[in-house]
Amino acid sequence: MTQILTTKSLDALAPATAKRYEVRDQKVNGLHVRVSTTGAKVFYTMVRPNGSRRRIKIGPYPAVSLADARRRAMEIARDVELGEFEKPSAVSEASAETLGEMIPKFIELHAKPNTKDWKRTESVLHKFDGLKDRPIDQIKRQDVTKVLDDIIANGTPYRANRALSAIKKLMNWCVMRGDIETSPVALLRPPTREVQRDRVLNDDEIRAIWRQAENEDYPFGPFLKLLMMTGQRRAEVSDMRWSELNLDEGIWELPASRVKNARLHIVPLPPQAVNILRSLHRFLDSDFVFTTTGRSAISGFGRLKERLETILPENTPDWRFHDFRRTASTGMAKIGVMPHVIDAVTNHKSGVVSGVGATYNRYTYLNEKREALEQWANELMGIVQKPSATSADAK
Structure with missing residues (x-):
């Protein structure tokens, strides 16, 4: 699909139904936006440095505005034309996926075949729904810490431990697959010290x-x-x-x-x-x-x-x-x-x-x-x- 992108048209793009789709910008050659099943929108540009076709990620909309995306796409195109292109941060197809897209993959490909308690893992991962539109490689330790802090503030400190355990497993799985290079939560420790329960009903x-x-x-x-x-x-x-x-x-x-x-x-x-x-x-x-x-x-x-x-x-x-x-x-x-x-x-x-x-x-x-x-x-x-x-x- 090709059209002259506008802020209004970007906002109106509907989430993908089966798999993500692309809309190419008629105004700047190579610039396009990808729309995921969660509705997340990410700008990319396509260039051919040394005759080799390469997709370059610019950033998620609206954190990156349409004007900024066009400006950056033209800068990259200029660098290619002048021979000054030095392998900017091109990312693989998988690493551009959002957390919301990665969670169901993790559940189907890893949790279901390997754990009997996968339903609980899936449920716990919903605690991170506030980050579901974030590309998996852009989630930072502070983002996860904030979610854990909110869970503790709601009076369920042990659930924060379960949430950290679940997101750690997901991130480690992404590292193993090569979707991300390092886990942003590798150094995080359980936020709450657990005491073994001995409650018996009278x-x-x-x-x-x-x-x-x-x-x-x-x-x-x-x-x-x-x-x-x-x-x-x-x-x-x-x-x-x-x-x-x-x-x-x-x-x-x-x-x-x-x-x-x-x-x-x-x-x-x-x-x-x-x-x-x-x-x-x-x-x-x-x-x-x-x-x-x-x-x-x-x-x-x-x-x-x-x-x-x-x-x-x-x-x-x-x-x-x-x-x-x-x-x-x-x-x-x-x-x-x-x-x-x-x-x-x-x-x-x-x-x-x-x-x-x-x-x-x-x-x-x-x-x-x-x-x-x-x-x-x-x-x-x-x-x-x-x-x-x-x-x-x-x-």
């Missing part, structure tokens, strides 16, 4: 959350109950598939591709859990147990947590869904379940069976795990059915 908190789960409609009500009852990870429960379940035998078989330690995990389901699952309706042609669309598992856990917090006392200490898992482990320990059985229930690598034995003996400690989870389910029901301390005091 009986009143368990009762309050369970009763709220009973007030929640499908899918979040039964999801919460199974999360508390099984002691498994949030993503493992929320992404549960019907094909993983054998309700007649009370077995949930988690494939290695869905667990953190990449090891097949058998969860014996107590009768209470089986009853919850039998009571659920099933989406037509969908394998997801907990879904609102039939095409994907549930999400929106932040909003769910906000709803739960409205029924807890104002002075309730900070909690997370992962604390349900620690609560189940602690509860099983209190009622006499042996530590190695608890490790087997929660699929911790610290368990006594590992290596080849764990690979081939898929039902290691099955009976012990079943007994432990049934004991915990009974204990949980006992806690839930007791009146809360505040209710007893009120009487």
